[in-house]
Each structure stands twice: as structure tokens, then as C-alpha cells.
Amino acid sequence: MASSNDDWCTIESDPGVFTSLIESFGTQNVEFAELWSLDDDSLLQLIRPMEGVENAAVHGLIFLFKWQSSSSSDAEDVNKEEEGGNVERGKALVGDDCPEGLFFAKQVTHNACATQAILSVLFNAPNSIIETDDDDNADNNADTNAATSKTTDDDKNGRKLILGNTLSNFKSFTSHFPPDLRGEAIGSSDDIRTAHNSFGRAEDAFLSDPSKAKRAATDDDDVFHFIAYVPHEKDGCVYELDGLQAGPIRVGSYRPEIGDENTTTDENNNNSSATASDMDWIRVARNAIQTRLANYSSTEIKFNLMAMVQDKRTYLTERLNALAAIGVEESDPNMLAVRSELHSEEEKRAGWASENERRRHNYLPFCVEYLRALAGSGKFEGLVEKARESVGEKRKRAEAWKKEVGKQG
Numbered sequence: 001m002a003s004s005n006d007d008w009c010t011i012e013s014d015p016g017v018f019t020s021l022i023e024s025f026g027t028q029n030v031e032f033a034e035l036w037s038l039d040d041d042s043l044l045q046l047i048r049p050m051e052g053v054e055n056a057a058v059h060g061l062i063f064l065f066k067w068q069s070s071s072s073s074d075a076e077d078v079n080k081e082e083e084g085g086n087v088e089r090g091k092a093l094v095g096d097d098c099p100e101g102l103f104f105a106k107q108v109t110h111n112a113c114a115t116q117a118i119l120s121v122l123f124n125a126p127n128s129i130i131e132t133d134d135d136d137n138a139d140n141n142a143d144t145n146a147a148t149s150k151t152t153d154d155d156k157n158g159r160k161l162i163l164g165n166t167l168s169n170f171k172s173f174t175s176h177f178p179p180d181l182r183g184e185a186i187g188s189s190d191d192i193r194t195a196h197n198s199f200g201r202a203e204d205a206f207l208s209d210p211s212k213a214k215r216a217a218t219d220d221d222d223v224f225h226f227i228a229y230v231p232h233e234k235d236g237c238v239y240e241l242d243g244l245q246a247g248p249i250r251v252g253s254y255r256p257e258i259g260d261e262n263t264t265t266d267e268n269n270n271n272s273s274a275t276a277s278d279m280d281w282i283r284v285a286r287n288a289i290q291t292r293l294a295n296y297s298s299t300e301i302k303f304n305l306m307a308m309v310q311d312k313r314t315y316l317t318e319r320l321n322a323l324a325a326i327g328v329e330e331s332d333p334n335m336l337a338v339r340s341e342l343h344s345e346e347e348k349r350a351g352w353a354s355e356n357e358r359r360r361h362n363y364l365p366f367c368v369e370y371l372r373a374l375a376g377s378g379k380f381e382g383l384v385e386k387a388r389e390s391v392g393e394k395r396k397r398a399e400a401w402k403k404e405v406g407k408q409g
Contacts, residue, residue: 008111008193009200012359013064013226013304016352017199018118024195026131026164027122029314030059035305038286040279046307047278050341052319057310058278059161060121060230061285064304065292067225092246099239099248102232103171106179107243109187115196116186117226120241121308123171124230128161131168159314166191183243201359224302229285238284251288254280299405316342 011017015032022030035042046058098104103123107116122128163171170189174182186192227242229251236255239248289305319338328335374380 007197008109008115008187009197010111011114011196011199013114013224013306014355015306016355017359018062018114018306020352020356021115021195021199022118022122024198025166025191026162027167028162028164029159029311030057030161030308031311032062032306033309035061035307038290038305040283043279043282043286046282046309049309049312050315053315055278056315057125057159057161058282059125059308060228061282061289062117062121062226062228062306062308063289063292064224064226066296066300066302067223092249094247097247099232099235099237099250101234102239102248103182104179104239104241104248105174105182105186105243106246108180108183112187112196113226113243115192116183116243117228117241118308119167119186119192120228120243121230122161122163122167124232124241125161125308126231126233128163130163130171131165159310159318179247199356199359201362229288231281238281238288240288252284254284313342313345316345 011021015034018032019030033046035046047056048054049056093099103120105116105120107113170185170192174185177185225242225244227240229238229240231238231254235253237250237253240251241248293303316338320335320342323332323335323338330336371380374383
């Protein structure tokens with residue numbers, strides 16, 4: 001274990017980064033997908049990503065937003081209880097009020113919010129496979145949220161989320177910890193911190209001076225924060241998991257029997273029962289996210305939303321095996337179509353790996369040498385002046401655009 005005060009870098013909100021991060025822990029059968037819209041059709045594509053797949057798993061959502069003092073979910077005016085609903089919202093649940101089996105950790109480590117949001121989804125995923133080293137750890141898992149399995153033998157179709165040894169042991173170890181100690185455990189974990197920092201930019205470490213205290217953020221700085229939204233099967237509610245809060249925040253229910261206004265049913269949506277359940281909780285989470293978005297200016301665009309979903313290769317491989325089992329030949333159009341989609345997924349993964357290598361590469365020495373060469377050739381000052389003129393023009397256009405938007409508003 002390392003000191004929780006050791007530096008954690010900021011990491012980019014990107015599906016390739018997040019997927020590679022969890023796979024470095026040994027997690028299998030999941031990936032991240034970016035959401036560009038909150039309409040029903042876009043949400044449904046998470047559950048029905050291809051023809052013939054009706055119930056692809058969606059384990060949780062991770063939302064990145066620009067933090068502001070009014071964005072705290074502890075504020076009394078955020079997500080208040082709606083008329084007719086019997087589920088309290090906008091209040092951090094602590095102590096005995098915290099739902100049984102829901103994993104929540106306080107964030108006590110600077111810059112750890114991205115990884116902490118990811119862990120919040122992973123540790124609350126239902127029906128995940130927990131790989132334990134011994135029977136004592138298996139007993140600890142009995143108190144956790146999801147129905148869990150000890151080995152991958154229980155996953156006949158290769159679709160279940162497999163936590164992997166590192167996270168399985170961590171979840172077992174912290175299963176009886178209070179939220180603040182769970183946060184300390186995350187910040188002190190060598191394995192988790194090393195994996196997180198492996199996606200930092202090398203030039204950031206090169207430019208920082210370890211002998212000087214880091215500058216504190218001011219009101220003029222853009223400070224971003226990650227939070228998670230997960231369904232909780234035991235009570236049929238959706239929770240916002242924000243490590244800066246005292247506890248999880250219930251944002252709505254997705255089961256008809258609880259009677260929350262956010263609940264939608266098959267009668268209103270022509271979905272299968274399995275799909276409807278996932279769509280219902282996602283809609284509740286969407287409503288909470290839209291409430292947050294309403295607190296920002298209409299011109300603010302610095303948000304990002306990702307879903308932790310089932311690895312598309314799992315059901316493509318399953319489809320290939322099913323076709324082969326009934327004697328479909330390799331030259332058959334159906335077989336070729338599935339193989340083409342599987343190839344596209346492998347190419348996407350290769351692209352992610354290449355992009356991550358570029359993120360890790362330190363381009364600073366090249367840039368310094370390039371600037372030296374420009375200075376030596378006598379072209380540097382002219383290029384600097386040209387750049388200043390270009391920036392001045394961009395600022396003028398931006399100011400003109402702001403004035404125009406102000407008039408329209």
C-alpha cells in the first residue's frame with residue numbers, strides 16, 4: 001500500500017482510456033461507450049446494439065461536468081422530492097439510511113474521481129463474477145450488492161462482468177469498511193494508483209516541480225468532476241455516487257411497485273421486460289443528469305457521458321458460435337456480416353491502444369528541439385508575431401459571438 005497523499009494525475013474522459021484502465025485490473029467482458037444524446041433512441045442502442053441482441057448489459061453511467069459551487073447534490077434545491085413520489089431525493093444517505101449492499105466510497109484523494117467513479121460502477125454491477133483467493137473472501141462477498149459467482153464456470157455465454165483478481169480482492173477486503181475508509185483504501189492502493197497514473201501525460205510530470213506546492217484552483221479555473229449513476233436491485237432505485245458527498249444520493253426508482261414518477265413501464269414502452277427494466281433505470285439517471293445540466297448556461301458544452309456496457313465482442317462471438325453450431329458455412333452472408341462486425345470491433349480496440357500509446361508518449365523533448373531549430377533559423381520571432389495576430393482575431397470573433405448570444409437571450 002502507498003500513502004494516499006501520493007500524486008494522482010488527471011486522466012482524459014475517453015472510452016478507450018477507461019476501457020483499457022479497467023482491463024489493466026483484469027476486468028473482462030465490459031467496455032465504455034460514449035453517449036452523444038439523451039433521447040430514448042440513443043439510450044436504447046446501449047441495450048440493443050445490434051439485431052438479435054435485446055438485453056445487452058448496461059452496468060452504469062459516468063458523467064463528467066464542470067464543477068461549480070451550486071452543482072453540489074447536497075444543495076436543498078437539487079432533485080427535491082416530486083409530488084406523488086415517495087422516494088426522497090437530493091439528500092446524501094449516511095449510516096443506517098444507506099442502502100444495504102450498495103458500494104460507496106468517499107473521495108479523499110485529489111484527482112482520483114475518474115477511477116473512483118469507474119470503481120463505483122464495477123463494484124455495484126449485478127451478477128458480476130468475483131474471483132477470490134480463499135473461502136474467507138467468498139464469505140465477505142455475501143454482504144455485497146450483486147449476486148456473485150466465484151468462478152467463470154458460471155458464465156456459460158461469456159457475457160458476465162468478471163472483476164478480475166485485483167478488484168475482487170479489493171472489494172472483499174473493503175466490504176465492511178465505512179465510506180471514508182473505502183476512499184482511503186482506494187487512494188492507498190498501489191495497484192489502482194499505478195493503473196490510473198499510467199494514463200497520465202508524461203509532459204505533465206516533466207513540467208511539474210515536486211519541491212513546490214501545487215497552485216490551488218481559483219474561481220477562474222475550469223475544474224471537472226466525475227460521478228456515477230447505478231441501479232440498485234435490492235430496492236429498485238437509482239443512485240448518484242459522488243465521492244465528494246457524504247453518501248449515495250437516491251435520484252429515483254425504476255420499479256412500478258415503488259410508485260415513483262420517474263418509473264416507466266412496458267405499457268408506455270414497447271420493450272421486452274428485460275430491456276424495459278434497464279431502460280427504466282437509465283431514464284431515471286437521465287432525468288437526474290438533465291436536472292444538473294439545467295443549472296448551467298445554455299452555451300456550456302463541457303460535459304461528457306459514458307456508459308459501462310457489455311463488450312460487443314462477447315455477443316458477436318456468441319452469434320458466430322451459434323451459426324457454426326447449426327452448420328452455417330463461412331461463406332454465408334450472415335456469417336460474413338457477423339465476422340465483419342467483429343473485425344470492426346477489433347480494429348476499434350487497436351485504435352484505442354494506439355491512441356493510448358500517443359497519450360503516454362512524451363512529446364516535450366521534440367517540441368523543445370523544434371523551437372530551438374526555429375530560433376536558430378531566424379524564423380521564430382516572425383511565427384510568434386503571426387500567432388499573436390491569429391489569437392487576437394479569434395478573441396475578437398469570440399467576443400462578437402458572445403454579444404450576439406446575449407442579444408438573442
